[in-house]
Amino acid sequence: MNQEIINLLNDLKENPSTEKVDHIILLEKVYSKYSNGIKELEPIAHFYLNGFDDLPALKEKHLWNESKFYEIRKDFVNTHSELIQLIDSTISDMKCNESDYHQLTKVEFLEQLRSGKTIFEEIDLENMDLRNENLSGITFQNCFISADFRNSNLRGAKFIKSNIKTSDFRNADLTNGLMENVSFESTKFKGAKTNSFIFNDNYCHSVEGIGQTEFNDWVIEME
Structure with a gap:
């Protein structure tokens, strides 16, 4: 299994309230890999496209109205458990598919x-x-x-x-x-x-x- 992808998915499981990782940049990387043929990442790519592609990256925080920034971030925190479920099922599917090779x-x-x-x-x-x-x-x-x-x-x-x-x-x-x-x-x-x-x-x-x-x-x- 591609360890880079696994590490990427595990980083996405980090609680966004800690701001230890930039989830949007990571989701962009996942989407890029999905576009490049890693079809097992489709559920997470859809999660990204269905509402969080406009989520401000941490490095762009200064460009946003602060109250709006935290409002959008709060929405993401509230849906993070859904993302974790998608990640866990994706990793499981990748392990199953890997056994096919x-x-x-x-x-x-x-x-x-x-x-x-x-x-x-x-x-x-x-x-x-x-x-x-x-x-x-x-x-x-x-x-x-x-x-x-x-x-x-x-x-x-x-x-x-x-x-x-x-x-x-x-x-x-x-x-x-x-x-x-x-x-x-x-x-x-x-x-x-x-x-x-x-x-x-x-x-x-x-x-x-x-x-x-x-x-x-x-x-x-x-x-």
């Missing part, structure tokens, strides 16, 4: 690949070194991928409805490949071979609908 070691993954398997669904490749590997024709669907693919053969490879984080495709061969409906973040493509490579309807951070034009304009330059 089967984490493979590099040895296990390559053994399955060499035995002839080419379609991988709901697997977790975390911090995996796959440099210089022959992964041509492989399909990843609904997977979590954090891997180093530098100089690998990914001709005809497909990445569909997956989360691709802190991955490295520099100088990899992505010819005739496909990335579609994927969330990508801190991922590098500089120098990759991309002849007939299709990049369609993907998202990065809060930006959605990133396609071939954006890939050719700036994504390919990420390093």
Whole structure:
């Protein structure tokens, strides 16, 4: 499970009357991660959008009429118990969903690949070194991928409805490949071979609908 998200959610459980954390900034971060493909955060994103997106941040307190500031803050304090319930259920759901991903070691993954398997669904490749590997024709669907693919053969490879984080495709061969409906973040493509490579309807951070034009304009330059 993404520890950063768990820490973020636990910080949101801090009583707002203590003013130890700025809940609005934290809620904005949650919404950004939801927009970036972490769909388990949808209940909290809705909580934020259904009335608290205008809640003044603590750092902006001096810009607000003081009585109005405390009135809005009081409303938030009164609904904080609802937020805590949403957070607890969200963390529970994330733990259940996490169990749906089967984490493979590099040895296990390559053994399955060499035995002839080419379609991988709901697997977790975390911090995996796959440099210089022959992964041509492989399909990843609904997977979590954090891997180093530098100089690998990914001709005809497909990445569909997956989360691709802190991955490295520099100088990899992505010819005739496909990335579609994927969330990508801190991922590098500089120098990759991309002849007939299709990049369609993907998202990065809060930006959605990133396609071939954006890939050719700036994504390919990420390093």
